[in-house]
Amino acid sequence: MPVFTFRLPMVAALGAVLLLAPACSKVRSHQGYVIDADLVNAIQPGTDNRQSVLATLGRPTLTSQFNQNGEWYYVSRDSRNLAFNAPAPSEQVTLRIRFDANGTVAGVDRTGRERVVSINPSNRVTPTLGRKRGFFQDLFGNIGQVGAAGVGGNQGPNRDNGLGNRN
Numbered sequence: 470m471p472v473f474t475f476r477l478p479m480v481a482a483l484g485a486v487l488l489l490a491p492a493c494s495k496v497r498s499h500q501g502y503v504i505d506a507d508l509v510n511a512i513q514p515g516t517d518n519r520q521s522v523l524a525t526l527g528r529p530t531l532t533s534q535f536n537q538n539g540e541w542y543y544v545s546r547d548s549r550n551l552a553f554n555a556p557a558p559s560e561q562v563t564l565r566i567r568f569d570a571n572g573t574v575a576g577v578d579r580t581g582r583e584r585v586v587s588i589n590p591s592n593r594v595t596p597t598l599g600r601k602r603g604f605f606q607d608l609f610g611n612i613g614q615v616g617a618a619g620v621g622g623n624q625g626p627n628r629d630n631g632l633g634n635r636n
Contacts, residue, residue, distance in 0.1 A: 494551075495549050495550070495551055496549065496550050496551070496552075496556075497547065497548070497549045497559075498547070498548050498549075498556065499545070499546070499547050499548075500545075500546045500547075500548065501530055501543075501544045501545045501546050502526075502527075502530055502543040502544060502545045502564075503545065504543065504545045504562055504564065508525055508526060509526070509564060509577070509579075511525055512525060512526070512566065512574060512577055513574065514573075514574045514575055514576050514577060515573060515574065515575075516573075516574070517573070517574045518568075518571075518572050518573050518574065519539075519568060519572045522541065522566055522574060526543060526566075529541035529542055529543055529566075530542055530543050530544040531544065536567075537570075538567070538568050538569055538570050538575070539567075539568045539572075540565055540566065540567050540568070541565070541566045541568075542563060542564065542565055542566075543563070543564040543566075544561070544562075544563050544564075545561065545562045545563075545564075546558055546560070546561045546562075547559050547560040547561070558582060558585050559582075560581075560582060561581060561582045561584075561585055562579060562580075562581060563579070563580045563581075563584065564577070564578075564579055565577070565578040565579075565580070566578075
């Protein structure tokens, strides 16, 4: 009987360790586009156009909003974290495909993790320039300040006081 009392706590402790061990393992994840090097190398500047890139690589992750000729971005990111910690990027590839005015591929650029930026907010408040105003000052601060001539606001020495009399 003493052997049984010694084994039961050992088995329970070993079971608890085996159940909790996966909680401390690394969690790996992938987000975005899955880049195939052969397909990316098949895109040739001066030869391919938007339709052929779309047929080869599929829809882009992002498209340019400011470049008139257009740029397509394919973003791939691998992350890892322990247990409940915030994920940290372990690898990132951003593929940029530039098009000329005719829609032909002008260039293919590839960047890596060196372009990842971590932004840490300060006290959950965005720092701004200018004077500090409260909620009610923002809400009621413009009353009488903005308007058409003769309607509210200070219109100078000949303003109407609301009774038809000029000061």
